[in-house]
Amino acid sequence: MEQKSANDIFKEFKSHSISEFFKRNSQMLGYAGRVRSLTTVVHEYVTNSLDACEEAGILPEIFVEIKEVEESKHLVTVRDNGPGIPSQFIGKALASILSGTKFHRYLQQRGQQGIGASGCTLFAQITTGKGVHVVSRTSSESFECDVAIDVNKNEPIITNFKNIEGNGFTGLEIIGLFGETKYENSERGVLEYLKRTALVNPHANITLKDPDGKEHVFVRTSNILPERPKESKPHPLGITTSDLMYLAELSSSRYISTFLVESLSRVTKQKIDELKNLIPDIDLEKSPHELTWEEGEKIVRALKKIKWMAPETDTLSLIGKEQIEKAISAILMPEFVSTTQRRPRVYMGGIPFVVEAAIAYGGKAGKEREEFRGGEILRFANKVPLLFDSANCAITEAVKSIDWSRYGIKNFDEEPVSVLVNISSVYVPYSGVGKQAVAEEEEIIDEIKLAVMECARDLQRYLNGVKRRSVQESKYKTIMRYVNQLSDDLSAITRVSKDEIKEKLISILKEHYSGLFEEETNETKDN
């Protein structure tokens, strides 16, 4: 066997750009399979449009068009009425992975990585050799251009830049040609994705023109923009030493004590005094830049021993209990629906999150199977539908771990039941770059379970009622059979009319079994 030295081997050493990495591993961004790839493109653009409109305070109007250019090749257009993107940033926003306005802010938004739109450009390039075309109208300029990525440098290449006439509106339009794609009317297709998006974003008008030219319009059912979430600060109960050290490094506060008040939520001067009593050996009146890791660790541990107010809720934007109920009733037309909105919790990292959940039963609830409707889980994170990678998701894990038989559901997979879960957080811990599954953090799984079980208890009461009624109904039928027979026989013996006897028998029964005849009195005449 030939021996190779370290110097021989390391002749091959190179550094690579994040674009090179994702060019080679585009499946990690969600570009795996033709149907999924097309849905991913639409998902990335629509998500950005919704975020941009909401941040600008505009009611979203989103138009999506998909044309089949040749087999497996689709021209996708996504147009919104958002604030547009300034020309200075258009290149980096659409063609430089890990650039954006969202990654570094402690603010709940759908996008949080600065990967999505540039990922689309990369996918267009990989499959058709071309980047995307964009038309942007901001309040101060209007222009169009082509944008592509210089993959080796992860830098944008802008060509055919042209200023255009303003039309009095702002907005962004992106047109891209994507290969290795397929339009399909399935559970994982674009239409279903937009349907679910509309479900939880009632303030948006969304139109899809599909490859057959058919228009699907999801009309806005609310003219009120959701309350804009506030930028927030980490909660002291969940912050890690690493976070604290990072914040201390960035801080311009003079003392550690003031730094803590300014950088964390719910920290007051009184709380600082409590903290000082817990860790008297640490000098909180020195500069945060002098904080050592060991001191940071001690502070974090001490923070956990103090009682804190729960995190602020105005940092999160929820769908809302009423809205969920309205949307589910409209779309699934279930016999029964129960919804809940839990109080904010904190998970590792001091990050507040809120779980909303709903259970719908009967009607069009559940997934259509061959012979019946079976249990279905509708997963959302920050109001974005998650259609893929369901298996390794905290939401799936939580719903599957529930003992459904306790709630009157013998087999979840075989009953007409839909469970909706939405997690809202400044930072959702996705398990992959493609953001299709929530990492299985224990605190999150537990909270989802509690939320779903809350709804499940309502469902159980409903199902018990149904069962009780059906038991009563069968009792009623049995009794009526005897009443009929008895009336016949008594009538034959006493020669009193059958109807008279029957009427009396029923009135005797009514006294003893009140409620039994209330709804069914009409039926008695037919028997």
Added chain:
Amino acid sequence: MEQKSANDIFKEFKSHSISEFFKRNSQMLGYAGRVRSLTTVVHEYVTNSLDACEEAGILPEIFVEIKEVEESKHLVTVRDNGPGIPSQFIGKALASILSGTKFHRYLQQRGQQGIGASGCTLFAQITTGKGVHVVSRTSSESFECDVAIDVNKNEPIITNFKNIEGNGFTGLEIIGLFGETKYENSERGVLEYLKRTALVNPHANITLKDPDGKEHVFVRTSNILPERPKESKPHPLGITTSDLMYLAELSSSRYISTFLVESLSRVTKQKIDELKNLIPDIDLEKSPHELTWEEGEKIVRALKKIKWMAPETDTLSLIGKEQIEKAISAILMPEFVSTTQRRPRVYMGGIPFVVEAAIAYGGKAGKEREEFRGGEILRFANKVPLLFDSANCAITEAVKSIDWSRYGIKNFDEEPVSVLVNISSVYVPYSGVGKQAVAEEEEIIDEIKLAVMECARDLQRYLNGVKRRSVQESKYKTIMRYVNQLSDDLSAITRVSKDEIKEKLISILKEHYSGLFEEETNETKDN
């Protein structure tokens, strides 16, 4: 509602480093949950050690030590006898994400991203505030130093660098303190990971010293280094236009025709002539740098119409049929084992891959459940055990999609059966950065299914045999009851001794039911 313009919003625009991204999303690298985090650290270092030893032509000796320093905090040491890392590269190799010797080479190795070791350094920093310590001995230098990542720049910070005395050997030792970790003797723990690693790497000596100080030694069972895989070229049958354009851009060939011969495998001058006949309008005698995307697309399409030899097999390093059987027999001690090694296939991207599979039944096969042993899937990619994210993996998908009842397994989850699958490829399409699951590419799933079904047919024959034997056995017992009774009765009537009659009856039966008495003749005396 306050309105915000694009210029307001884009004041927040920033670019971020890949280190910042993974610092925030360390769960995507496999750092989710304490047990998994510790296994991930060991996995990354051991994988690199095996790759380095094999590339240098050295039989691997790997020593892993885990010490619990305080609750949830472990000091991990991994030491190997590999070629070491030159001081010039030590920083980037251990503290710059997306740097390495592997990403850009068309060569089968365990690592393929240049993320693993730097990910460990990042995780150490996030959880303990410190990077890692390294001792490296190459054939030309020996030194030690501390390495950390400048997260904002994704660049290494080297401190305490010190040249040390050589000891006549080469090797690398990394020592790191990792918080948020837990040592557990479970299916997902370090010990199980190393056990499975040893299972498919019989040429490696692996020692684990666990937190209790107990040493677990997996002794090498083969002194032969696996044949080193050759660097290969993409196969024309699977190459994408994007790949072709990329190769053309890099090419220094004078003509497209010679470029194709030089850059793709199996392309000869004769094949170029065939290609020219298929696309007469494209000039293959111009420079590859002049190739347009449209021409590239046509070439790729034409390449698919030509008959090609299968990809070379010497570019892949397999476990080997015999080795799998030996290892499984030693560790699972099953009643039955069947293994198969399929021929190389190509999947999207012209990338050859080979599937090896085995089924073991009985003994310690299957996973231990409460009351019985149930079906278990042992997943490997390039001889690396995959312990996590099993749900969304091509291997799981393939095994679960098999109709096991056709092979005598009524319920896979309730039978003592282990299915082992190893995928070898120059490029394994992992579904996530943490490389714990293979993306569900159809060509790969199909091939795995075929491999497993091949073994399953053997299993079926075996189980049929078992069944036949058990049916025969019960027939035998029934007959023997009658033989006993009949001998008694006949003896009473004829006064011939019972034993004599019985002997004769048995010899009559033997003539008619040969095989039935072969193994059981001893038993007849007892009956």
